[in-house]
Amino acid sequence: QAHNTFDEADIPALDLARLNQARMVAPLRTPHSALPTLQHRPWLQVDLPANQGRILRLVDFASAGMAGTRYRSWLAALKPPPPPSFTQYPRDGERIRPGPTRFQWRGPRRGVDVGFRVEIAGDAGFRGVLLATNSAAGSGLALDLAALPTATGPDRWWRVITIGPNGEAAADVPPARFVLAADAPIQALPPESKAGPNGELVVHSLRGDQQPKFGEVLSANFESRGAEGTRVNGRDQRLLYAVPAWPEEDCTVAVHVRIEEMPPNRIGQIFSAWAGGMDDPLRLVVENGKLFARIEAGGGFGTPGVPLDTGRWHQVAAVKRGATLTLILDGQPAGSCPAPEFTITAARDCALGGNPHFTGNEYLAATFAEFGLWNRALSIEELRQAAPAAPSLETFTFKTFGDHGEGLQADVHRPPGDGIRPVVLFIHGGALMAGDRKLTAKPGSLLRTLLDAGYVVVSIDYRLAPKVKLPEIIEDVRDACNWVRKRLPEIIPINPEQLVVMGQSAGGYLTQMTGFCVQPRPRALVSFWGYGDIAAEWYSRPDPFYCQQPLVTKEEAERPGSGKLYLYCRQQGLWPKVVTGHNPETEPRAFDPFCPVRNVTREYPPTLLIHGTKDTDVPYALSVQMDKELTAKGVEHQFVTIPEGGHGFRSKEDAEIAAQTYRQVVEFLKQHTKR
Template sequence: MKRRLLYIVPVVVAVAAVLGVWLVIGGQDSPDAPAPPAAAVPAAADIPAGTAEPVSLSVDNEQNSIPYLNSLYEVNVQKDIIYASKPNESSTAEALKLDIYQPAGDNNTLRPVFLFIHGGGYSGGSKEDAKEFSENLAKRGYVVLAVNYRLKKEPYLNFTDTLQDACEDMADVMGWISQNAQTYGLDTGRLFLGGDSAGGQISLNFVNEYLKQSPELVKSVAAIVDIYGGELRDSIQDGLPPVLIIHGTLDTSISYEISRELDEMLQARGIYHELFTLEGGGHDYKSGKFKEPIADTAAAFLWNIMNETELAWLPEQSEMMEASGDSFSLPLPEAYRMDSAAGKLKVSLPEGWKLTGQQNDSLLIHIPEGLKNGDYYVRISLDQESGVSAAYAVNVNVINPLEAKLETYFDDTDQTIKTRIVLTNQSKRTFSGSYEVDYESAGISDGTYSTRIDGLEPGQSENLTIPELAAGMWTMRGYNVSGMLLQESTEPSRAMLSPKLQEPVRIDGKLGEWAGQPRFEVSDVRLDGWGGKQDLSAFGYTSWDADNFYLALEVTDDTQAQTAAGDAIWNGDGIQLALGITYADGSIPREYHELGLARDDQGKLLKWRWLAPSGFDSGDSIRLQEAVTRSGYTTIYEAAIPWSELTYETDRVKAGLKLKFSLLVNDNDGGGRRGWIEYNSGIATAKDIHAFGDLFLTE
């Protein structure tokens, strides 16, 4: 969506005057306009602070497109550029490659550079994982390098060597940047590093370590973006650049507390940094809910650092979260405060927004009711008659006043599956009005649920119950007491029923016996260059009896390729499924199973268990019946998994039991894993049971 900009700009006034506010409507810059030269930003000493002269204040509704902040360009990509060749753990020379993402049509000869390092636990992942984030920054004007580095089969057997090798690879990338700066129009004076998970950890430790070993190599690194990597292996070195830490509170792979500790360490050393907390976020920065706020906040943080590095001119945070209809206080950095700055503050608000007041250290801004949720930039500048100026930006993530969390559960009292909506008032105002939900009832018919909400205080929640399983797509609407639509959202419920087998099935790779069973579509495509259903598509069935959980899947795939074995079968054609048995109260378990089934190119059946709760073995020792057949472009998977391989509490296996369930189909056409299609999430990009769907056993 187009970003709205909120500006503030100061110009010296000769005489002390009363603050005035006026509205000026401005035009929008052309996206084709070339970005301004890299010049730019004055040092704090160039703008006198601490004077007692008042500032004057202006407000307008300009929505200018700002280079490096807003999306302005299409993107060109060059893939598989070799930046070094190094011996890997098997002493074989490995060509290390990078992909370069460039803004198309950008006439600047010096563009800021962002080096993105992928995650994967030092044993997996690739530069392709960074595609979305890299494209996002390149659209704003950055040149982004997504890089591979040497991976290890057992990275934690000697983690010191693993991290050292990765850091040495990043040193080679820095050398490549220096050597190729003129060719690609790279501004080596505006260089940023970042990554997710292992990539975030490499970013931090590489810069920190080389500040000690070879400071000349990393002196141009202006900032680091650490997405849930978090752990420094050494004490913080002098000269560590600003750091943006991004982490979800429900991350089960790397504890959020690690980033909290890093936050405290940086605070103690006086290093400018921010901790952007993703409330309810797991270990997946590309998930739909957080993808845009992460990219927009990172862009604001980097833009601020490019403009100024003195603490007095930088905001305490580059992001804020506010509900539509609320007023919020926008803090001013020390150098912009009314008793410190000399000049003129200019505030440009999105349409309908209002400046309703100001104090020495903050501005009060009102967001209109019914505003579509999303990210809106706040840009604040300080101008003087001398022409010297400073600026910073804040990403305001506007959320709905009401948050709805859906929970399906089995009600023992009447032996039915129901849906609970936990409705929370996220705004700063007491909410009264109505709430309405349109849904599908177990995929059979449409239903509508509506209720009045009276006097729901800020931060308070109310439980609403739909007396059936609400499946399919949900459309949720909130209205105020006047009937005005305040919010509307649509999302899938991710709940399904698994009926008990009425007749035994043969695990033979044929689906005739499954006719008439409820089926699910594996329809979420995570595959670059997907050629349609003939390229890769799938549908499936689940069922159960007292002994086994059953799965059947029909996959259409135009090319079969599976040459891997053991824990690497995810690299080739095959399926991965995740199952977690909920606790007796229906809550999400801490541990779950992740299994894989495949058929190699010689017809051998393969199986593997990557994750298992305590007491269960990982590896290929799992007992199950498996059949995988292929004819033409069609591959059939069938499996009967004993309940004893999934839970020690087999007596709980009965109608009403709730499981957490996710499944994906990997695709390899002979040149490596291309991607996958999935039903639910939480397997491929991150291990996150909170992204699984619900599966209920029924009679």
């Protein structure tokens, strides 16, 4: 402060337009009267022009702050000159045929009011300028070199002058040289990507057989593709897209991804444009359970990692804006890091699910949807608009009863994307005594298959026996069908006329019940190991299979939370009586309204029966019986037999047969629902 007439808070802004007026001031040889306490004399003093004609003196004591004095690292400035621009094409030393030639450069483009002037000279010092263009916008123009004034020799030099409101600027590097030669090849320019109106380079939904809206698929190796997205196996599959010219400055990549399995002890590429060592202009990668955005461009740049769940959909994005790379997770910034302002890369393609060129294993087991690559930096709101929501789960109360507002709930699983969908009402099993609506969308599951096929799946709860009897349970299912038809279309886009009912075991039984007790009748029925007769001996007599297990007493069965009521009923042959309140031995006609096999007519809906021949809980013969009755009444139906199959699919052992069966289910549904 002793060297200036103002204190730190009043330091004026430097006037960069008058920077040529700066002058060095000789340090005082004797201490100034205002500096009695200073132990060091200035080593360097510079007077710089500031605004309003003032002078700012900068003083360097070469003391490295040992006296504890404050430092100011940044000073405000006014009237900055424009940033310099750098030549690109023709490249330095390139042979050029006289004639129309494209000149291209790299310069400031974001929010800077500048123009550009191309100068060509016959000497490196630009003492003899042969051509100087008018101010041009953009980053390139075409010039006819055959019209240049003559000069000594074939060598020519060129540079770009940036023109701004505060003057002009030239890059402080030697100018580029080219050689005029009549036998030179036609100028080779870098390829240009044909971007869409909003900078789209690649936009691909990755659902079904939809082709990219923008961009080109070079190769696509995948495990499955449906309405939910495209799945790759994490071993040798990836999706490869062409990017003829990678954006040099700003860019954005975004994709919906559901990681099926994190790669152990290695990285997995969600997205990569890797072209060689230290040349990856943008990547989204998972490592040790965390998500990163990274760039390799002469050095490594990466955001902090954030945890990422498997088995769940996420929208992940990386936005490069100027010298900052930002990671976006589910619509929110998740971290950022410095990045190169410009990126020079050999990348001409990019990949999902793996590295486009690296021969090592960087594959990722994942399902992808709504992939986009842009040659500009998108905002958070633009990212939200660019990609429809991932598959969703919402829970609704479809029925209330009782004084305290108790209710029954339905889980509504929606595939991603827009459009009116057909709907599957799913009914869980559990002998009408147990179970709930919860389904999993893990790979290979029935729910995943239905979502991939584009169906909305509504999985319901219902009241359970013995607290209520069978009529109340059927009433709950009927109310659920009515809710789906009347109320759900007001909430989400479904076609209530395209209702399919599906269930497993006791849910298969209730599915068969809807074929005649629900009006209007469902479009189709799918019964997994279900049954159409609840009064037959298999249920009304002690079951040999269950009698092999330790016998359960009535006291044990009735103890709250024991979970042994069903076993007790099967060992005693009491299930029909406990569930309905009727005895099939003395009241056989009371079961007529509760046995689907006794209520089949020509109006019964198209039905798919699925059953294993070795089912020890619900005999295979019950589906055989229903198959015969449907045939007798002329009802359209299919019967899928699972040889040696039990009551349900075992997760690992039966994975292949389960997948095949689920595909048959989807084909059956497609025949009876309109998409």
